[in-house]
Amino acid sequence: xxxxxxxxxxxxxxxxxxxxxxxxxxxxxxxxxxxxxxxxxxxxxxxxxxxxxxxxxxxxxxxxxxxxxxxxxxxxxxxxxxxxxxxxxxxxxxxxxxxxxxxxxxxxxxxxxxxxxxxxxxxxxxxxxxxxxxxxxxxxxxxxxxxxxxxxxxxxxxxxxxxxxxxxxxxxxxxxxxxxxxxxxxxxxxxxxxxxxxxxxxxxxxxxxxxxxxxxxxxxxxxxxxxxxxxxxxxxxxxxxxxxxxxxxxxxx
Ligand SMILES: [Zn+2]
Numbered sequence: 001x002x003x004x005x006x007x008x009x010x011x012x013x014x015x016x017x018x019x020x021x022x023x024x025x026x027x028x029x030x031x032x033x034x035x036x037x038x039x040x041x042x043x044x045x046x047x048x049x050x051x052x053x054x055x056x057x058x059x060x061x062x063x064x065x066x067x068x069x070x071x072x073x074x075x076x077x078x079x080x081x082x083x084x085x086x087x088x089x090x091x092x093x094x095x096x097x098x099x100x101x102x103x104x105x106x107x108x109x110x111x112x113x114x115x116x117x118x119x120x121x122x123x124x125x126x127x128x129x130x131x132x133x134x135x136x137x138x139x140x141x142x143x144x145x146x147x148x149x150x151x152x153x154x155x156x157x158x159x160x161x162x163x164x165x166x167x168x169x170x171x172x173x174x175x176x177x178x179x180x181x182x183x184x185x186x187x188x189x190x191x192x193x194x195x196x197x198x199x200x201x202x203x204x205x206x207x208x209x210x211x212x213x214x215x216x217x218x219x220x221x222x223x224x225x226x227x228x229x230x231x232x233x234x235x236x237x238x239x240x241x242x243x244x245x246x247x248x249x250x251x252x253x
Contacts (some may be wrong), residue, residue, distance in 0.1 A: 068103045115136060123145045130158055134159065136162075171204030195239050
């Protein structure tokens with residue numbers, strides 16, 4: 001059984017070996033380290049941290065929150081050619097954040113074009129802009145992964161109307177006020193579902209307030225398996241298969 005953290009940020013982890021060890025102790029053998037978190041720099045920091053580590057994949061991009069910084073994706077070209085790079089992102093649109101929406105759209109379009117050229121999936125950060133994300137990706141044929149999904153069942157229905165779409169849930173589903181989200185989880189086809197931490201943010205209950213680490217995806221996995229009424233091992237195996245399909249990798253196990 002291989003548990004996978006489909007989305008974490010490692011650029012600010014100062015004890016990477018301990019971090020990976022703690023993950024392994026909880027059966028979390030595979031990580032997807034997302035470089036986009038602080039401009040361009042965090043991509044290079046992430047890559048340097050994990051380039052010699054097995055079973056850690058990467059995604060590279062510029063976070064939509066940084067869309068007004070005048071950065072361009074050119075310098076990520078080489079990183080994206082590395083075999084570890086399995087996706088472009090995270091990118092996307094967020095109407096609830098202060099970064100001008102127009103700048104977010106421009107940067108998002110650049111990511112879509114880059115992913116098209118590199119033939120890689122896109123990892124999407126989306127808040128209150130599902131319609132727009134679908135509109136801009138209508139001709140994009142690689143897989144799309146909606147990370148840390150918190151939309152409504154109506155949003156879910158819309159995004160799943162597109163082929164090749166995966167929905168990733170974080171520790172937010174374990175929060176007390178997440179009844180509506182839990183309902184959406186139950187409506188999610190099991191073969192489209194991924195699990196993640198979004199570490200160092202969003203620790204699941206009962207670890208809220210602590211810095212989130214990838215091992216905690218085991219807590220979220222147990223919670224969701226129980227929620228949807230499926231055996232834990234089966235759930236882990238299905239999400240592993242989904243990860244392999246979404247990111248076109250073979251993680252073994
Ligand atoms: Zn993230």
